Amino acid sequence: MQRRDFLNALAAGAGLVAPLGREAWAASLAAPAPHSRKLIVIMLRGAVDGLNVVAPVGDAEYAQLRPTIALARPGQEGGAIDLDGYFGLHPALAPLLPLWEQKKLAFIHASGSPDGTRSHFDAQDYMESATPGVKSTPDGWMNRLVGALPGDSRPTRALSIGPTMPRILSGRAAAVNVANGAAGTKGTVLDNRPALGAAFDELYADNKRFGKVYMDGREARKEVMAAAANPMAAEMMAANGGAPLPNGFPDDAARLATLLRNDPNMQLAFVALGGWDTHASQGAATGQLANRLSPLAQGLAVLAQRLGPMFDDTTIVVMSEFGRTARENGNRGTDHGHGNAMWVLGGGVAGGRVLGEWRGLEEKALNEGRDLPVTTDFRTVLAHIAERHLRLPDNELVRIFPQLPRSAAVDFLRRA
Amino acid sequence: MRPFRCLPLLLLACLPLLHAAPLTGEQAAAHVLNRLAFGPRPGDIQRVAEMGVQRYVDEQLQPASIPLPEELSRRLHALQTLQEPAGATLGRFLEVRAMRRDEDEAFKAKRREVFGQIANEAAEARLLRAVESPRQLEEVLVDFWFNHFNVFSGKGEVRALATSFERDAIRPYVLGSFRDLLGATAKHPAMLFYLDNWISKANGLNENYARELMELHTMGVDQGYTQKDVTELARMLTGWTYRPRKLVGDNETFFFDPKRHDKESKQWLGWTIHAKGQTEGEHALDVLALHPATARHISHKLAQYFVADVPPPALVDRMARTWLESRGDIRTVLRTLFSSAEFMDSSVAGAKFKTPYQYVVSAARASGTGMTDAKRMQGVLARLGMPLYGCQTPDGYKNTQDAWLNPDALAMRIGLAASLGQNASVETVQAALGPSIALRTQEVAAASPERLRSALLLGSPDFMQR
Numbered sequence: 015m016q017r018r019d020f021l022n023a024l025a026a027g028a029g030l031v032a033p034l035g036r037e038a039w040a041a042s043l044a045a046p047a048p049h050s051r052k053l054i055v056i057m058l059r060g061a062v063d064g065l066n067v068v069a070p071v072g073d074a075e076y077a078q079l080r081p082t083i084a085l086a087r088p089g090q091e092g093g094a095i096d097l098d099g100y101f102g103l104h105p106a107l108a109p110l111l112p113l114w115e116q117k118k119l120a121f122i123h124a125s126g127s128p129d130g131t132r133s134h135f136d137a138q139d140y141m142e143s144a145t146p147g148v149k150s151t152p153d154g155w156m157n158r159l160v161g162a163l164p165g166d167s168r169p170t171r172a173l174s175i176g177p178t179m180p181r182i183l184s185g186r187a188a189a190v191n192v193a194n195g196a197a198g199t200k201g202t203v204l205d206n207r208p209a210l211g212a213a214f215d216e217l218y219a220d221n222k223r224f225g226k227v228y229m230d231g232r233e234a235r236k237e238v239m240a241a242a243a244n245p246m247a248a249e250m251m252a253a254n255g256g257a258p259l260p261n262g263f264p265d266d267a268a269r270l271a272t273l274l275r276n277d278p279n280m281q282l283a284f285v286a287l288g289g290w291d292t293h294a295s296q297g298a299a300t301g302q303l304a305n306r307l308s309p310l311a312q313g314l315a316v317l318a319q320r321l322g323p324m325f326d327d328t329t330i331v332v333m334s335e336f337g338r339t340a341r342e343n344g345n346r347g348t349d350h351g352h353g354n355a356m357w358v359l360g361g362g363v364a365g366g367r368v369l370g371e372w373r374g375l376e377e378k379a380l381n382e383g384r385d386l387p388v389t390t391d392f393r394t395v396l397a398h399i400a401e402r403h404l405r406l407p408d409n410e411l412v413r414i415f416p417q418l419p420r421s422a423a424v425d426f427l428r429r430a
Numbered sequence: 431m432r433p434f435r436c437l438p439l440l441l442l443a444c445l446p447l448l449h450a451a452p453l454t455g456e457q458a459a460a461h462v463l464n465r466l467a468f469g470p471r472p473g474d475i476q477r478v479a480e481m482g483v484q485r486y487v488d489e490q491l492q493p494a495s496i497p498l499p500e501e502l503s504r505r506l507h508a509l510q511t512l513q514e515p516a517g518a519t520l521g522r523f524l525e526v527r528a529m530r531r532d533e534d535e536a537f538k539a540k541r542r543e544v545f546g547q548i549a550n551e552a553a554e555a556r557l558l559r560a561v562e563s564p565r566q567l568e569e570v571l572v573d574f575w576f577n578h579f580n581v582f583s584g585k586g587e588v589r590a591l592a593t594s595f596e597r598d599a600i601r602p603y604v605l606g607s608f609r610d611l612l613g614a615t616a617k618h619p620a621m622l623f624y625l626d627n628w629i630s631k632a633n634g635l636n637e638n639y640a641r642e643l644m645e646l647h648t649m650g651v652d653q654g655y656t657q658k659d660v661t662e663l664a665r666m667l668t669g670w671t672y673r674p675r676k677l678v679g680d681n682e683t684f685f686f687d688p689k690r691h692d693k694e695s696k697q698w699l700g701w702t703i704h705a706k707g708q709t710e711g712e713h714a715l716d717v718l719a720l721h722p723a724t725a726r727h728i729s730h731k732l733a734q735y736f737v738a739d740v741p742p743p744a745l746v747d748r749m750a751r752t753w754l755e756s757r758g759d760i761r762t763v764l765r766t767l768f769s770s771a772e773f774m775d776s777s778v779a780g781a782k783f784k785t786p787y788q789y790v791v792s793a794a795r796a797s798g799t800g801m802t803d804a805k806r807m808q809g810v811l812a813r814l815g816m817p818l819y820g821c822q823t824p825d826g827y828k829n830t831q832d833a834w835l836n837p838d839a840l841a842m843r844i845g846l847a848a849s850l851g852q853n854a855s856v857e858t859v860q861a862a863l864g865p866s867i868a869l870r871t872q873e874v875a876a877a878s879p880e881r882l883r884s885a886l887l888l889g890s891p892d893f894m895q896r
Contacts, residue, residue, distance in 0.1 A: 060823070132641070132660075133651045135825050169837065177815025179836035191836040197813065198838070202845035210848055213878045213886055217871060221891045224840060231837030288822050293626045293638040344634015345626065350641065382657060 049165055049281040051327050051404055052274060054317070055156065055182070057284070058310075058334040059138060060291035063348050064355035065340060065386070066303060067107070068121045068368060072100035075375035080342045083298045092299030101368045105299050106307035109315040113359055117366035118318075118325075120426045124353040124370050125390035126336055128419070132350035134291070137335035142182035144393055144415050153185025155414055159400060160282055161187035162410040169234040170241075172282040173273070175266050182284055188226075190234035194266055199242035199273070205235065241277035242269070263287055267313035271320035274328075290334065294345035314359065326361030329403045329427070333357075333392060339384050340375055351385030356395055362403055362427050369424045391419045395426075402427045450777040458483045460866040461779045464896035465736050466490050466768070467566030469792030472862040487768050490567035491605065491761055502562045511551040516594030516619065517681035519548060523590035524678065549583065552593040553818045554804035560791045561801035571604035571760075572596065573787060574735055577826030578728075579615040579647060581624040583819035587674075591620035592819045598683075608728070608758035609719035612647065616715060617684040619672040625824060628671040630664060631690035640664035642824045648718040650727035655699060662698040666710040725753035729763065737773055738781045739830040745772040780866070780895040783831035786814035788896060789843060793888050796862040797854035814842055844889040851885025859887045867892050 069085045070076045071094045077084045085102060086093040094102025095111060101123070103111070113119040129146035131137050140146040144155035160172040160183075172189040174180050175198065183189040192198040204211040211232075218228035266285060274280050289306050296303050314332075318325050337354035358365070371389035373379040381387040393415045400406040400414060412418065453461050459478035463470040466487065478486045489496060506512060511519055526541040560569045576596055583592045599618040603611035615621050622628040625639035640663040645651045669691030676682040686708040696703040696710070699717070703710055718724055729749035733741030749766050756762035767773055784792065790810055794801055801807070811817055815834075821827050828834075856875075860867070871890045875883045887893065 131651065132657065133645050134823065135645075136651050178833055178839065181832075184832055189836075191838040193813065193815070193838060193842070202841050203848040204841065204844060207848070209879065210882055210885065213874065213882055214844055214889060217874045217886060217890055224835070224891045224894060227835060227837050227840050231841040234837050235841055291638075291823075293636055294629055343636055344631060345629045345636050347626075347636070349637050384657075 049171065049278055052281055052283070052324065052329070053159075053399060053404060054270070054283045054285070054328060054330045056310075056314075056330065056332045057138075057141070057180075057182070057286040058290050058332065059286050059288045060134060060334075061137075061336050061338055061350060062290040062306075062334040062354065063292060063296065063303060063338040064123070064334070064353070065337065066296070066298070067104050067307070067357075068097070068123055068355045069094050069102050069104065070100060070372075070375060071102040073375050079340050079375060082346050083296050083342050083348070085298055098368055104304065104307055106304040107311040109311040110359075113315070113318060114366055118361060118363050119357070119359045120363055120365035121368045122356045122358070122370040122390050122395055122424050122426070123368055123372055124386045124388060125356045125395060125424075126353045126386075126388040126392055128388060128391055130352065132336065132352070134335055134350075139181060141333065141335050141392060142180065144396065145417065146393075154180070154182035155396065156182045156282055156284060157185030157187050157189060158414045159404070159406070160189060161185070162406060162414060163281065163404060164407075168237070168279050169230040170237045170277060170280050172284075173238075173270075173280055174284040174286075175270060176284075176286055180284055180286055188230050188234075190230065190238070192238060196269075199238050199269060201239050202235065204232065205239065237277055237279065238273065241273045241280075263309045263313035264316050267317040268320055271317050274321065275324055292338070292347050293343070293349060294347040296342070296347045318359065329358060329360035329362060329399050331356065331358055331396070331399065337386055340380055340386065341384065352381045353386030353388045356390075356392060358395070358399075358426055360403075364426055364428050367426075369426055390424055391421065393418050394421065395424065398425065398427060402429075450775045452771065452774050453776050453779055455479055456865045457776070457779065458774065459486075460864065461774070462486060462768075463566075464780075464792075464866070465773075465782075466570060468560055468570065468788060469795050469896065470862050470864075470866070471795045472798050472858050474862070475864050475866075483774075490565070491765065491768075493565035493568040493605070496565050498563065498565070502558065505558055506555060509551040509555055511548050511593045512555045512597065515681040516591055516598065516683055517677045517679065519593060520587060520590045520619075520674070521678040523548060523587070524674075545589065548590055548593070549819070550805060550808075552583075552596070553808050555593070556596070556818060557791070557794075557804050557807055558801045560787075561794045568601075568604060572601055574732070575600050575604050575611065577821070577829075578731065579611075579621065580821050580824050580826035581620045581819075582822045582824075584822065585624055587623050588620050591618070591623065594618070594683075595620035603760075605761045605764070606759075608724075608753075608760055609715065611760070612715050612719050613712075615647070616643070616670070616711070619677055619683050622670065622672055622684075627667055630668050630670075631687075632665070632668050632692035635661070635664050635668065635692075637661055637664035640667055643667075644718065646825055648727070649721055649723035653723040653727075658697070659699055662696040662703070663714055665692040665694075665696050666698065666703060666714050668692045669708070670711055719758050720754065722750070722754065725750040725758070729753055732763065732767060735829050736767055738778050739832070742772045745770050780892070782829075782896045783835050784894060784896050785827060785829050785834055786811055786816040786839075786843075787818075787827075789894070790814070790846075792893070792896070793847070793850055796859055796893070797850055797884070797888065798858040798862065799850075799853060810846055814839065814846075840894070843894065847889030847893075848885045850888055851882070854884040854888070856880065856883040856887070859884050863887060863893065 066085060071085055071087050088094055088096035088102050095105060095108060097103055110119055127137060127140050127146045129140050139149060142154045143151035145151040156172060160167060169188040169190045172183055174183050174191045175194060179191040204214055218225050270283055292303055321328055333356050334354050337351040338348035339351045343349050377383055397411055397415045397418055401411055456475050456479045459475045462483050463474055463478060522544055526544045529537045529541060563569050581588050581592060581595055583589045595618050599614040603614055625642055626636045627639035630636035637660055641660045644655060669687045671685055671687050672683060673685050688707055691707060693705045695705055730741060730746045733746050733749060749763050752763050752766040790807055808818055816827055867887060871892050875886045878886060
């Protein structure tokens, strides 16, 4: 496995750090559009069972630990899709297979947070603030990131799709939250009734508490509406035969692709999907987990396809707060665990590989005898993307990912 | 350094507390109506100012002493789901759900009708009371405690059981003993189903409920207990279940099944628990309800809901002490909160950003239109990201500004205000909100065309906060 140690460079001192930082800055300035490199983060809230996403079907322990929910071996009925002779992909993720074959999809197994909590809410908080064990961090790492990236920032530079602004994008830098579904890109009454809009503009103009949020909202909505209404969007719909997508994520993914293509200002995006907390009746090749994975895979495939050439400049990360128990519980489900698999997709991903340090499923290899130990810190994965893909200067890296472990990162991005 | 760059802001936010004054007169009345109630209706501020804030608080703490209007009782009485036992609703639900999958249109329509009726009546009852009930603190606490013990109606049987959960496990206890409230939720089939305890058994442990019981319902996370404590508590609670058939037939909502119970002894929170059947779980609830960590955790949450997103630590300490002294009596703990200088300080008036639920209900109250269209209100709540009975995760909806204030959300609220404003007279809204509307807002409204004024008041910065 090829490893790289960008943190040792940091540790080497200012003399070395400064030129590196300046180089990165110069490189981004030379690029035609500073916002051309995109990052999309998909968070699976509720702790998806990574052991059935990228299943160690080549390991005899696997089927023994999971008598009713283990995926069958590749080639058998309902079997996993063979990835590398040892790991197999959940069959509901078949839409992602072309990306795997094109080596644009990789997994980092047994990755996650060093904090041992098995509370969804704390673990999500840590993953979104990128400060494991620290609850008081005021902002999310994507918010810190958008504030640190070179180039000029408007509210729509960082976008989340969902009912509320997520922790990961909360903070000082402007970010915009857009509702799920078609309503998210439509105008409000303020846009449609100018007299009312003007009166509200005046009302909020110098309000200390809400003025900025209000103006960001007005500006962002105009941009989002314009991006959604771009004639290219209609063309793209036509190219897809106008076929309506299944509800939920595939729909939002298509919308997100349109927005990113039509508004060059947008650079970071976040979508959270729920429903992964499978304590009972989890299912194997079919069932509850499969029913969630299926639209996720479709949505990711739609995203990759509709981004078109832009996919080459995009990295997509799929992550979850922690994994689940290696052993199935008494209700054909799994309880809260620790290590999980992170997914990375994109044109710059050197994929077709399951990365990370894998220790097997023997009792003595498991964390507390119940779940995967974390062998790759999630922050090193994110920092690798921020540094290599988004060209974030090194001195900013430590601010966005404070206390970043000094261990070597898994290297999964091609050198540009 | 950058990681602490928000610190000066935090300090600023705390500053007014150092030299602030207690609220008086109409300002004090508006404040308690924004906190113990879902905002004022026309005439409320004057009424509370005249009767005295203290008397209003005392009255609200004794909801049984406040008569319900006949019209409200009549409308509640007309809701079938609200009147029937949990088992009857579940029976109706299971009957239509069992209909075959490749059914014809008539079956589908029947199922939609029953599912829709159950869900709509639950929402209608909740909204009706929130807007119309004079026992406002009771309704505010139903919102608080339902979120604290959240169940998600999108998960199977919970759809049919949520009405009963709120009516039978939450509502009777919102001002009573926390141990009773905890026990009622622990034994309700909605909770047993939602967090999977009903299928947990000695040789098939499911630790979902046990974990959330300690993490969310009582002690809070990071209180020194371990994964082992969670697992041991789950073992103590094995056999706590319900029998769907007996629930539908005889309305038996809880059953302790000795055959499912783990009969070995357990090690929990440093104690050896000898096998004693159902008593083990009851003992665990006793211990958890009065644990100092629970007293702190829930006092903090109450102070965050009623005072400020970052509640004054001294107040939380006093509430936690009251909790332990009163053996978890919610009314006594709230008395400590409402009578505190921190709660009645002018610096906290308007400090809370309304949740979508609080915004929508307060708008219905201020505009004087009352609760007319529950379906529409439900749709609005869903669009604002807070569908009724629709929070998927057991931590419930948050009530802090961080969780709800963002550009899109604010724009959607203003859009809603614009449509509400078309049906509300500006005189009514002005009369309701009176001194809680800032001078600046009044000036802008006065300078705008008359037909826009109600919308401007309901969409104003002042009305976004409470």
